């Protein structure tokens with residue numbers, strides 16, 4: 266049976282991804298630093314391996330590797346989804362706020378993929394999907410830490426794809442457009458929501474399941490010759506220049 270570990274799976278896009286894989290017959294492990302929320306998610310995922318831990322802490326990553334090795338003895342898919350958002354002007358972004366975002370969004374996927382490389386390589390090569398963001402594709406106001414962390418994660422994805430391809434491991438990214446999760450709703454003001462509608466040809470937010478479908482495609486054998494790509498699941502945001510509001514009016 267295929268096995269996958271999804272980080273940040275207590276809710277939102279990570280939980281939808283884990284549920285999609287579970288329904289497709291995969292064995293799943295879910296990791297999150299929010300223990301109570303993770304316990305609630307586990308009720309929706311019978312037989313999942315539940316790991317409470319922080320992806321940015323080397324000791325937690327080592328413990329996760331030990332737990333997955335003991336329970337599954339293999340790993341076919343790793344989804345580096347855990348992320349934090351903190352929007353603010355450059356002048357108000359303290360070093361602590363900057364580091365907090367970088368720790369989870371960038372250090373986490375580096376540590377997790379490095380920690381699980383041997384297990385992913387053991388059975389001929391698994392797949393990694395890093396969750397970036399459209400904020401890493403195009404710059405915008407208030408996202409100095411978040412956008413930079415996601416652009417760096419996209420480059421980390423390419424570095425990992427180039428080097429780990431030797432081991433048969435594929436590494437891709439998914440760059441979601443806006444989805445109304447707890448993370449997004451904490452930082453999307455009414456003005457930001459309106460601005461997204463103005464910038465999206467599909468003129469709406471995406472759903473957790475629409476992002477999970479892209480992630481789970483890249484994990485699957487259907488994507489067996491795809492590596493080093495960032496797939497934007499974004500309602501057309503990346504493709505769009507100026508003019509949509511004028512077209513609509």
Ligand SMILES: NC(=O)c1ccc[n+]([C@@H]2O[C@H](COP(=O)([O-])OP(=O)(O)OC[C@H]3O[C@@H](n4cnc5c(N)ncnc54)[C@H](O)[C@@H]3O)[C@@H](O)[C@H]2O)c1
Nearest residue numbers: 273275277278297298319320347348398443444446448449
């Ligand atoms: N929602 C959006 O609009 C959107 C858009 C683009 C990208 N993303 C990205 O998608 C991913 C999932 O976001 P979401 O919207 O589902 O958010 P969410 O806040 O609903 O879920 C994120 C989960 O990650 C966990 N987490 C955070 N830091 C962690 C850490 N250091 N260790 C372990 N767990 C940690 C949280 O506890 C939470 O359960 C994130 O990487 C986010 O940046 C989201």
